[in-house]
Amino acid sequence: MSIFDVLLLFFAGFLSSVVNAIAGGGTFLTFGAMTLTGVPPIMANATSSVTQLPGYITSALAYRTEIREAGREVWLLAGLSLVGSLLGALILVSLSNPSFRSLVPWLLLAATLIFAAGPYLRPKTLHPEKPVSRLGLVFQFITSIYGGFFGAGMGIMMLAVLGLTKGGDYHKLNALKNVIAVVIAFVAIVVFSSGGVVAWLPAVIMIPAGALGGYAGVWAARRVPQSVIRAAVVAVGLGLTWYYFAT
Known part of the structure; x- marks a missing residue:
């Protein structure tokens, strides 16, 4: 691995946490950086799950009061998501790199x-809080399968599902989302590690960079408009999509 590759991975890990703190979408940066340094698509996808986990954990800890208020429902959603993410991760490791490679541009x-x-x-105006509906549980299960399989955009999907089928305070919904994300990422890491599809050297480079980016993201979140960061992430996503369709 060249010095350029190390720097690219470090800054991707750093910026992914900054982006996640402001608008989300950091997976695009870690996945893209690893593929550019020659990491096979399946390993790049799996390793992105490893690098995102610390940020999910710290976010969940920051919402510990809201999580306690959620009561048993958080365990229901977490258990359902555990099964779904396990299924998604197992589907991923069963694929060959060429098979997954053909899906990557469509997933991106x-x-x-x-x-x-x-x-x-x-939702612009959240409905009064209620227990998550059966339809919400079904959609959350589908989202968790996607999260275990690929993961980019997973947080936005979960917030949309919870907001439309449960309602209530945004921060409570975000707290649930963060707990579920920890479960999904942890299950995926266990499966991917067991399957030998984690690129540990890039992970070791990006994890501390992501920790630094998490602190910087708090500072940036107060100064950089979300719309600017969102536009930059969309541009990266479209660039990666074009790259994978073209190659």
């Missing part, structure tokens, strides 16, 4: 469109 395109539509997917 879908994730980019979901990310771009995020502000429109989120």
